[in-house]
Structures are given as structure tokens and as C-alpha cells.
Amino acid sequence: MKTNIVSTASGKANAYALFFVKKSVQFSNVLSESAEKQVESVLNGMEEGPFEDLEFLEIDNQPTIFVNAAKERGLSSLDHLRMAAYRLAKKASKRQIPVVSIMLADAAPEQFKSILHGLHYASYNFDAYKSKKKEAFQVTYELVAGDQTSEFKKIADTVAIEHKAIVLAKNLINTSASDLTPAEFVENANTIAKYTPGLSIKVRNMKQLEKEGFMGHVTVGKGSSHEPYMITLSYDGSKSARGKATAKSANKNARTSADHLVFVGKGLTFDTGGLCLKPPKSMPEMISDMSGAATVLAAIQAIATLELPIKVSAVCCLAENAIGNKSVLPGDIFTAKNGKTVMVDNTDAEGRLVLSDGLAEAGLIGATHIVDLATLTGAMVRALGYAVAGFFSNDDDLALKVINCGEACCEKFWSMPLEEEYADALKDHFADLKNTGSDAGAIAAALFLQEFVPENTAWAHWDIAGTAFVSKSWKYTDFGATGFGVQTLIELARRMAKGDNSENTEEANDENIADGEYAAVEA
Numbered sequence: 339m340k341t342n343i344v345s346t347a348s349g350k351a352n353a354y355a356l357f358f359v360k361k362s363v364q365f366s367n368v369l370s371e372s373a374e375k376q377v378e379s380v381l382n383g384m385e386e387g388p389f390e391d392l393e394f395l396e397i398d399n400q401p402t403i404f405v406n407a408a409k410e411r412g413l414s415s416l417d418h419l420r421m422a423a424y425r426l427a428k429k430a431s432k433r434q435i436p437v438v439s440i441m442l443a444d445a446a447p448e449q450f451k452s453i454l455h456g457l458h459y460a461s462y463n464f465d466a467y468k469s470k471k472k473e474a475f476q477v478t479y480e481l482v483a484g485d486q487t488s489e490f491k492k493i494a495d496t497v498a499i500e501h502k503a504i505v506l507a508k509n510l511i512n513t514s515a516s517d518l519t520p521a522e523f524v525e526n527a528n529t530i531a532k533y534t535p536g537l538s539i540k541v542r543n544m545k546q547l548e549k550e551g552f553m554g555h556v557t558v559g560k561g562s563s564h565e566p567y568m569i570t571l572s573y574d575g576s577k578s579a580r581g582k583a584t585a586k587s588a589n590k591n592a593r594t595s596a597d598h599l600v601f602v603g604k605g606l607t608f609d610t611g612g613l614c615l616k617p618p619k620s621m622p623e624m625i626s627d628m629s630g631a632a633t634v635l636a637a638i639q640a641i642a643t644l645e646l647p648i649k650v651s652a653v654c655c656l657a658e659n660a661i662g663n664k665s666v667l668p669g670d671i672f673t674a675k676n677g678k679t680v681m682v683d684n685t686d687a688e689g690r691l692v693l694s695d696g697l698a699e700a701g702l703i704g705a706t707h708i709v710d711l712a713t714l715t716g717a718m719v720r721a722l723g724y725a726v727a728g729f730f731s732n733d734d735d736l737a738l739k740v741i742n743c744g745e746a747c748c749e750k751f752w753s754m755p756l757e758e759e760y761a762d763a764l765k766d767h768f769a770d771l772k773n774t775g776s777d778a779g780a781i782a783a784a785l786f787l788q789e790f791v792p793e794n795t796a797w798a799h800w801d802i803a804g805t806a807f808v809s810k811s812w813k814y815t816d817f818g819a820t821g822f823g824v825q826t827l828i829e830l831a832r833r834m835a836k837g838d839n840s841e842n843t844e845e846a847n848d849e850n851i852a853d854g855e856y857a858a859v860e861a
């Protein structure tokens with residue numbers, strides 16, 4: 339896919355695309371007078387019969403694709419715009435249309451951003467394991483932006499960087515476990531750090547982890563022939579904000595903030611369940627049990643590339659939960675990095691063990707805010723499914739930011755309780771804690787993690803077990819990794835850098851785009 343942002347249509351397009359909402363066309367003040375009249379009569383004719391999404395019609399002797407941008411149940415208007423653009427791109431590529439001109443001159447910036455996201459999502463194809471690679475037809479999109487051209491060009495650059503990160507996360511997650519061992523993950527992270535200016539990396543292997551007392555990794559990883567690793571990636575954009583007043587990174591709103599945002603990602607390159615073996619049916623999906631680590635790696639890559647004026651680190655907790663003669667045994671007790679002792683009640687509750695080290699590392703490097711991402715519990719999948727991630731937080735301000743950033747990125751989050759009444763269930767007879775707790779499995783896991791959060795640190799835990807990977811087609815993913823969370827993490831860093839606590843303009847968009855039109859037609 340190629341995108342060109344132009345102020346007026348070049349005349350080279352093989353088809354024009356118009357986004358419509360019931361009786362009105364959106365983003366189209368670039369149409370000629372006669373085209374506008376024809377479009378109006380086409381849309382007026384909608385009352386006589388159903389009007390197909392992506393219908394091809396001749397307008398002004400130009401093939402024109404009508405793209406339905408009406409709001410869909412459950413999706414925000416911005417998300418529906420993404421979906422509409424995604425469908426358009428799938429169709430254009432299937433029909434092998436070389437150049438499609440999208441008429442967008444009166445789009446709001448966030449609408450433009452959504453359409454671009456939709457186009458990018460459509461061009462993702464994971465065929466690393468196919469014997470015959472299908473060469474996808476490359477469509478060039480000409481986005482007609484009128485006098486918003488220069489602003490939209492900047493947005494397009496940002497979206498391209500964000501999507502590069504999303505593709506990185508998805509590729510890592512979709513790669514099978516024997517090809518993406520902890521060591522392979524480290525190699526990928528080293529390459530990323532090498533080619534991303536401002537991003538540094540520290541890697542600890544099994545020996546170093548053991549020496550420094552990161553026993554969660556050692557306990558989980560020792561049963562595998564692939565040794566565990568912990569990676570810490572660091573980027574300090576607060577310096578560039580301070581140092582270069584006129585540099586492109588120096589946002590005029592940037593504070594010389596003392597915030598240090600640390601992401602921690604669960605990176606189980608495979609989770610067999612260990613000796614508490616998983617049933618075969620649910621096992622293949624465990625190639626995605628490193629989604630948290632892939633997501634935080636991808637997000638920090640984008641944040642560094644975008645030169646956001648904030649200090650951000652990402653800790654990837656990598657291990658393979660396998661069965662071997664050195665595997666941890668149920669009932670074994672180890673001492674975690676913060677000194678608490680933990681009895682391994684169930685070897686399949688391994689994510690929280692490696693995360694205890696990740697949280698400790700976040701404290702050691704001076705986190706003021708921690709966001710951990712983990713495909714942590716089946717209970718979360720059962721509670722919220724694949725469309726919504728549950729999150730837990732000890733800080734109301736951070737929790738609100740998560741919800742708002744998610745909404746802006748079309749990623750849904752639901753706040754879950756750190757219910758103290760269930761905390762006692764984590765207590766063990768011999769050790770301080772055990773790694774299983776109350777029947778409320780997602781809450782039990784979050785309460786366990788809370789035991790390892792450094793003092794006076796704002797923390798949010800995202801359980802992405804349902805949202806990271808889908809086994810049937812959902813929104814802009816056919817099967818496999820969704821890339822969920824990459825955008826919201828980037829947006830969080832962006833808003834924290836700005837000291838921005840504002841809410842989204844989503845409701846205003848909804849009103850502008852859809853509701854009025856629906857009311858008029860349905861009345």
C-alpha cells in the first residue's frame with residue numbers, strides 16, 4: 339500500500355471513494371458541482387431500496403465507490419470509519435485498482451487518522467509459513483485533503499510509525515514458539531534497539547537473573563531447554579524536550595516532567611502449563627502468551643521514533659513454560675526479588691511469577707508509573723471476551739487516562755476491582771503467598787501482582803488474554819494477533835508527555851457523523 343496526501347485530486351485515479359452516512363456524503367467538499375448533484379440523487383434514491391456498501395457507480399464519468407461510514411452497533415464512529423476504510427482497501431486490492439482517490443477535504447484530523455489506520459490494517463498479511471506466497475496487489479491511495487494537506491501529512495507520518503510497531507508486535511506474536519524462543523525475542527529486541535536512535539537495551543540471561551535474585555524468571559524458565567531472559571529497554575525523551583527548544587520533538591506543551599513511565603510485558607514464548615499441563619485444545623494459542631512483551635517492545639520503538647518528550651522504559655519478561663526434568667514442581671517455594679516467598683500452587687499460573695521480577699525491575703529503574711500487559715488469565719477471557727481488555731489500577735488518574743487513551747485509539751478497556759476481600763486467599767501455609775487465589779481468577783492474579791508493585795508508584799495492570807489474539811475474524815484481524823494495546827500505550831505516553839488529562843472529543847464526533855442523519859431517515 340502507498341499513500342499520497344494531496345490537496346486536489348491528480349486526475350490519475352482509477353476510482354474515487356466517497357464515505358457516506360445514510361443520506362449525506364462525508365468528507366467531500368472537493369466534489370464538482372455536477373458530481374455533487376449526482377451523488378445527492380444517488381443517496382436520495384437510497385430510500386427506494388437497499389444501498390450496498392462499496393457499491394461502484396459512475397459519477398461525473400468516474401467510477402466511484404460508495405463507502406458506508408454509518409455507525410455500527412458497539413463501535414464508536416471513529417472505529418467504524420476504520421472498518422469502512424479497511425473494507426474499502428480489501429475491495430480495492432481484490433479488484434486490483436491501481437489508484438484510488440479518497441475525497442477527504444472536510445475530514446476532522448481524528449477522522450483522517452482513523453481512515454488511514456483502516457487502510458494500514460488491511461495491508462497486513464502474515465504468510466511466513468505459507469509455501470506459496472500470494473503477492474498482494476499494491477494499491478496507491480490518493481487522499482485528497484484540500485487546505486489540511488500539510489497537517490494531514492504529519493498525521494500520516496505518525497500513523498505509519500504506529501503501524502510499523504503494530505506489524506512488529508503482530509509478527510512476533512504470530513510466529514510459532516519454536517521459532518520465537520526467548521533468545522530469538524532478545525535478538526529481535528537487540529536489532530530494534532540498534533536501529534532506533536535513542537533506544538538503549540540491557541539484557542539479563544539466566545545466570546545474571548539468578549545472581550541478582552530475579553527468581554520468578556528462573557522458577558518458570560528452568561524447565562525449558564530455552565533459557566529465560568529479562569530485557570530492559572530505555573528511552574529518555576524528557577532530555578530532548580528540555581534541550582532542544584525548537585526541535586520537532588519539543589512540543590510546546592511539554593513539561594520537564596519527572597515522570598518515568600515503565601511498561602512491563604509478560605513474555606511467555608510458550609505456555610504448556612508446565613507440570614500442571616494445559617489441555618491440548620487450548621494449547622496452540624499459547625504462542626501468543628508473549629503478547630505483553632511484544633506489545634511493550636513495539637510501543638517503545640514507536641515512542642522513541644516519534645521522539646515523544648517523556649522518559650519511557652519497557653521490561654520484557656521472557657521465558658518458556660515447559661516440561662523438563664528441571665521443571666518447577668507444584669508446592670515448590672522461591673523467594674521473589676522483593677523478598678516475599680511464593681509457593682507455586684499451580685505451574686500454569688506462571689505469568690504472575692515472571693511479572694513479579696518485571697515489577698521489581700521497574701522499581702529499580704525509578705518508575706513513577708507502571709503499566710503491565712499480560713495474557714494473564716482465562717478468567718478474563720470468560721469475563722470480557724475478545725473485544726474488551728480488563729484493567730486494574732491503584733491510581734484513579736492513571737485509570738482515567740487508560741480509558742480515555744483507549745477510546746481515542748478504538749481499544750476498549752473496562753476497569754476491574756482490586757477487591758481486598760479476596761486478598762487473604764493468596765496466603766499460603768508455609769510461604770508468604772501462593773500463586774493461586776480466589777475463584778475470581780483475574781482479580782486474584784491482579785492482587786498477586788499488587789504484592790510486587792514498588793511503593794508509591796502508580797500502577798495499571800492490563801489483562802489482555804482475550805484481546806491479544808483472536809481465533810476467528812474480528813474487526814481488522816482475520817485470525818491471530820490483533821496488535822491490541824500498542825496504540826493505547828503510545829497515546830498514554832503522548833498524553834503524559836503533554837500533561838494532558840483531557841477527555842476525548844468522541845461524543846462530539848458521534849453527533850457530527852451519524853446520529854443526526856439516522857434520526858432524519860428513520861423518523
Ligand code: BES
Pocket residue numbers: 609611623627684686687688689713714715716717719773774779803804
Ligand atoms: N497464559 C495463560 C492465560 C491465557 C488463557 C491466555 C487463555 C490466553 C488465553 C495463563 O498462564 C494461565 O494459564 N492462567 C491460568 C491460571 C490458573 C491456573 C490460576 C488460567 O487462567 O487458567
Ligand code: ZN
Pocket residue numbers: 609611659685686687688689
Ligand atoms: Zn499458564
Ligand code: ZN
Pocket residue numbers: 606609627686688689713714
Ligand atoms: Zn501464560
